[in-house]
Amino acid sequence: MKVAMVIPPYRYGADPSQWITVPPQGYGGIQWAVATLMDGLLEAGREILLLGAPGSPMREGITVSAAVEKADIHAAIEEFAPDIVHDHSNTAALPPGGLRPTVSTHHLKGVPERRTNGIYLSRAQRTAAGSVSAPVIRLPVNxxxxxxxxxxxxxxxxxxxxxxxxxxxxxxxxxxxxxxxxxxxxxxxxxxxxxxxxxxxxxxxxxxxxxxxxxxxxxxxxxxxxxxxxxxxxxxxxxxxxxxxxxxxxxxxxxxxxxxxxxxxxxxxxxxxxxxxxxxxxxxxxxxxxxxxxxxxxxxxxxxxxxxxxGHRTIACEYLAVYKRATSGEVWM
The missing domain is CATH 3.40.50.2000 (Glycogen Phosphorylase B;)
Structure with a gap:
């Protein structure tokens, strides 16, 4: 399985050429969560395209894209041809109208921009978003x-x-x-x-x-x-x-x-x-x-x-099960 991992591109410091990487240089909860999830997915033999974090360390099994604009991210996804797109950006970096199966982990409070095939970090967060049946998958740790x-x-x-x-x-x-x-x-x-x-x-x-x-x-x-x-x-x-x-x-x-x-x-x-x-x-x-x-x-x-x-292996397995649901055509809210 090939996974395109989309995170929100955030500048790091005053240098306009620097971005918060995965894992982050300092503060960055989403970046830490994605880094740890990728640890588990790599150990499970998956191939990953990372988008929204230019300059992140290169590792075997991970392709780090320089794309940060939606159009460029869309082009990079299509070139990589993933089985699943995993959005962590609350659609901020997700190209509209994607043709590939997509799931979205909501890292914020409130109602996400994209509720279709959403994944929540806690039951409290899911309830606040108005969902009752979407998957809850905890933040991983390696x-x-x-x-x-x-x-x-x-x-x-x-x-x-x-x-x-x-x-x-x-x-x-x-x-x-x-x-x-x-x-x-x-x-x-x-x-x-x-x-x-x-x-x-x-x-x-x-x-x-x-x-x-x-x-x-x-x-x-x-x-x-x-x-x-x-x-x-x-x-x-x-x-x-x-x-x-x-x-x-x-x-x-x-x-x-x-x-x-x-x-x-x-x-x-x-x-x-x-x-x-x-x-x-x-x-x-x-x-x-x-x-x-x-x-x-x-x-x-x-x-x-x-x-x-x-543990990162446990949480990666939970995500892989949800990826399988999405790639088989299942839709949830």
Missing amino acids: PARYQFEEKKDDYLLFLGRVSAHKGVREAAVFAHAADVPLTVAGPAWEKDYLDALLADFPHTVRYIGEVGGRARTELIARARAQLVLSQPRGGPFGERWIEPGATVVSEAAASGTPVIASDNGCLPEIVPGVGIVLPVGRDITPRDAKRVLETLPTPQAVREVAVERW
């Missing part, structure tokens, strides 16, 4: 890409976009209550939010910006716990935020780092077994915070659950 550490350092970690809907302030409140330092890593596009966070928690929060490569995997692996306290308010456009898939949960768990999460969106579906779920809006006392930290699962247990549930 343990070989992550560093496992049994012994942890004394810091908590927030990894992701530094924004209100991602719960960075709530993470700082928890860390302050626990009397444990919080390292915050990720892009901060809302300067006022970051400035207020640092001003209010000067002795708790250490902001280090975006991280990539080995520094990123080591940061995840050595954290005492990862905080994913997503909030339903303060979304990117001011709307209600429903956490769709949470790449950071599977990444942390594969590193043996337990997760402390809110009950927003997908999190109560995926965090049990690898961490603890706290209700949104719950006031955290020092006693509460310390009790949560004391009752987290062990690093080895967390990693075993992550590999069993979300």
Whole structure:
């Protein structure tokens, strides 16, 4: 089977010739998910055309296209002649009127532009999109890409976009209550939010910006716990935020780092077994915070659950089953 993998082409930094690659240089949840899925598909003997990420590392079995415009992407797909087109761009890079079987993984909140043959990351995301029967396939993780550490350092970690809907302030409140330092890593596009966070928690929060490569995997692996306290308010456009898939949960768990999460969106579906779920809006006392930290699962247990549930081979097999449905002519909404 030949698979054309379409992701949204995003610029990297100020250089107009640079694009976010697969895997990404730093921040990039979709890019990490696609990189890991491709690991599983390659191990299953599939051939892949990657579109929307020029400059990505070349590997046996993967053709990296330089195309970023829809017309060029369409031409590249037709030249490759895939059995299935797998869209991760919410149609942003998908040529209209494609003649080949297509499935679309929805990585965002709300209703996708293309609902036909959609795939969702969680039941919460699927419900918010108005679907009841489309497949739910979790975000994959390849343990070989992550560093496992049994012994942890004394810091908590927030990894992701530094924004209100991602719960960075709530993470700082928890860390302050626990009397444990919080390292915050990720892009901060809302300067006022970051400035207020640092001003209010000067002795708790250490902001280090975006991280990539080995520094990123080591940061995840050595954290005492990862905080994913997503909030339903303060979304990117001011709307209600429903956490769709949470790449950071599977990444942390594969590193043996337990997760402390809110009950927003997908999190109560995926965090049990690898961490603890706290209700949104719950006031955290020092006693509460310390009790949560004391009752987290062990690093080895967390990693075993992550590999069993979300290992790249398992998730690739689930996608291959859905590809087969689409190539046989099945249509779902």
